[in-house]
Amino acid sequence: MNICVIGTGYVGLVTGTCFADFGVNVVCVDKDAEKIAMLNRGDIPIYEPGLKELVHKNVGQKRLSFTTDLGESIKKSLAIFIAVGTPPRDDGSADLSYIEEVAGTIAENLNGYKVVVTKSTVPVGTGSLIEKIIEKGQTGSHKFDVASNPEFLREGSAIEDFMRPNRVVVGARSSQAIAILKDLYSPLYLIETPFIVTGIETAELIKYASNAFLATKISFINEMANICEKVGADIHQVAKGMGLDKRIGPKFLHPGPGYGGSCFPKDTMAITKIARENGYTFKIVEATVEVNERQRDIMVEKIKKVMGSSLRGKKIGVLGLTFKPNTDDIRESPAIDIVNKLLEEGALISAYDPAGMANSRKAVNSPIAFCNDEYEVADQSDALVIATEWNQFRKLDMARIKNMLKTAKLIDLRNVYDPAGMKEMGFEYISVGR
Numbered sequence: 001m002n003i004c005v006i007g008t009g010y011v012g013l014v015t016g017t018c019f020a021d022f023g024v025n026v027v028c029v030d031k032d033a034e035k036i037a038m039l040n041r042g043d044i045p046i047y048e049p050g051l052k053e054l055v056h057k058n059v060g061q062k063r064l065s066f067t068t069d070l071g072e073s074i075k076k077s078l079a080i081f082i083a084v085g086t087p088p089r090d091d092g093s094a095d096l097s098y099i100e101e102v103a104g105t106i107a108e109n110l111n112g113y114k115v116v117v118t119k120s121t122v123p124v125g126t127g128s129l130i131e132k133i134i135e136k137g138q139t140g141s142h143k144f145d146v147a148s149n150p151e152f153l154r155e156g157s158a159i160e161d162f163m164r165p166n167r168v169v170v171g172a173r174s175s176q177a178i179a180i181l182k183d184l185y186s187p188l189y190l191i192e193t194p195f196i197v198t199g200i201e202t203a204e205l206i207k208y209a210s211n212a213f214l215a216t217k218i219s220f221i222n223e224m225a226n227i228c229e230k231v232g233a234d235i236h237q238v239a240k241g242m243g244l245d246k247r248i249g250p251k252f253l254h255p256g257p258g259y260g261g262s263c264f265p266k267d268t269m270a271i272t273k274i275a276r277e278n279g280y281t282f283k284i285v286e287a288t289v290e291v292n293e294r295q296r297d298i299m300v301e302k303i304k305k306v307m308g309s310s311l312r313g314k315k316i317g318v319l320g321l322t323f324k325p326n327t328d329d330i331r332e333s334p335a336i337d338i339v340n341k342l343l344e345e346g347a348l349i350s351a352y353d354p355a356g357m358a359n360s361r362k363a364v365n366s367p368i369a370f371c372n373d374e375y376e377v378a379d380q381s382d383a384l385v386i387a388t389e390w391n392q393f394r395k396l397d398m399a400r401i402k403n404m405l406k407t408a409k410l411i412d413l414r415n416v417y418d419p420a421g422m423k424e425m426g427f428e429y430i431s432v433g434r
């Protein structure tokens with residue numbers, strides 16, 4: 001089967017590459033000529049473990065290619081996956097202009113039956129909107145179907161998530177579209193992946209429901225952590241104690257500075273907006289968003305408290321800038337937000353991140369010192385903050401760190417270290433909910 005994937009961002013590139021690895025002929029299309037040139041040279045524009053090798057393998061075996069020629073790619077494909085961005089507008093709603101543009105081009109190039117699949121997270125009703133645009137824009141009278149196949153990939157483990165998903169959701173109105181999508185995903189039958197076949201609107205909502213629920217779990221545990229601090233309880237034991245109840249589950253109960261990334265912040269805002277547009281206030285998710293914003297301020301307050309009254313002129317070392325480990329993505333990163341808030345208070349920041357420093361340069365509001373490693377960050381700092389839990393920060397030479405710091409203050413926003421051990425070493429150690 002020939003398919004094309006439109007948009008070589010995170011979702012599109014992983015989807016296209018993994019389908020190629022399933023044995024499908026895939027063309028990945030992007031209007032960004034520079035990005036396509038880069039991919040054609042064998043370079044990968046994003047940092048995702050294992051992706052480079054998989055791209056090279058499938059390009060080498062001639063199942064995967066990259067182009068800017070959208071019209072030609074549409075003409076040659078039976079299935080067209082739309083994986084272009086849906087950035088948030090100022091009011092929190094999703095901007096669908098890229099999707100509308102692509103739907104218009106599909107209409108102009110429709111030369112036979114095709115199934116047009118949305119892979120990006122899109123507001124409920126986008127499938128129907130695409131249907132209308134193609135119907136109105138096509139010059140012939142070709143049959144086509146629209147389907148929704150939301151992605152549930154996590155950055156940092158995207159390939160594993162694609163190859164071994166918990167479920168595949170397919171929203172479609174026609175049996176032909178469902179059959180084509182099932183065929184594309186047929187390698188997953190071997191591992192008995194559940195397939196959920198629904199209407200288009202339902203599939204669109206499943207994605208928002210999943211992300212909003214996970215985000216709510218995080219805000220819930222962060223509030224519990226704040227309460228733990230007040231009553232002298234340990235959040236990890238609370239999380240374990242509640243997570244062992246199978247109805248709750250142990251995952252996404254790790255406290256910290258709040259969720260970030262390109263998905264949860266955008267999708268929680270979008271679903272509350274969708275609800276309000278439909279005359280309903282989604283109170284739980286609105287509170288989730290509010291709690292998440294407050295959590296960042298609470299982290300800054302923690303740092304301020306350890307540092308005494310003022311941060312002006314204090315040198316604070318920050319480890320980790322990305323929104324989570326194993327990515328170079330700093331979008332909505334709590335670490336960046338916290339750095340900017342500390343800068344506002346007059347602190348001097350030195351920072352290190354294994355993959356996110358290039359992106360961070362544009363995101364910090366005043367100059368900061370970007371260091372070569374963790375120890376350079378600690379050198380002559382008044383305190384060290386662990387903002388993102390990269391594996392390499394888990395086994396630092398803490399005796400060396402302590403000697404390098406001006407004052408032995410460690411603010412561990414990801415609860416990487418053991419409080420008793422750190423105190424024993426002589427650190428003033430602050431974490432979250434313990």
Ligand code: UGA
Pocket residue numbers: 121151152153154155156211214218251252253254255256257258259260261262263264323324
């Ligand atoms: C998230 C979802 O997990 C994916 O299923 C979904 O496909 C994706 O969004 C998307 O919509 O495209 P991702 O943003 O890559 O994936 O990252 P997660 O691993 O879910 O982490 C999101 C944020 O939550 C991070 O800032 C992380 O630090 C935070 N988090 C996660 C916590 O604070 N505590 C936890 O227990 C788990």
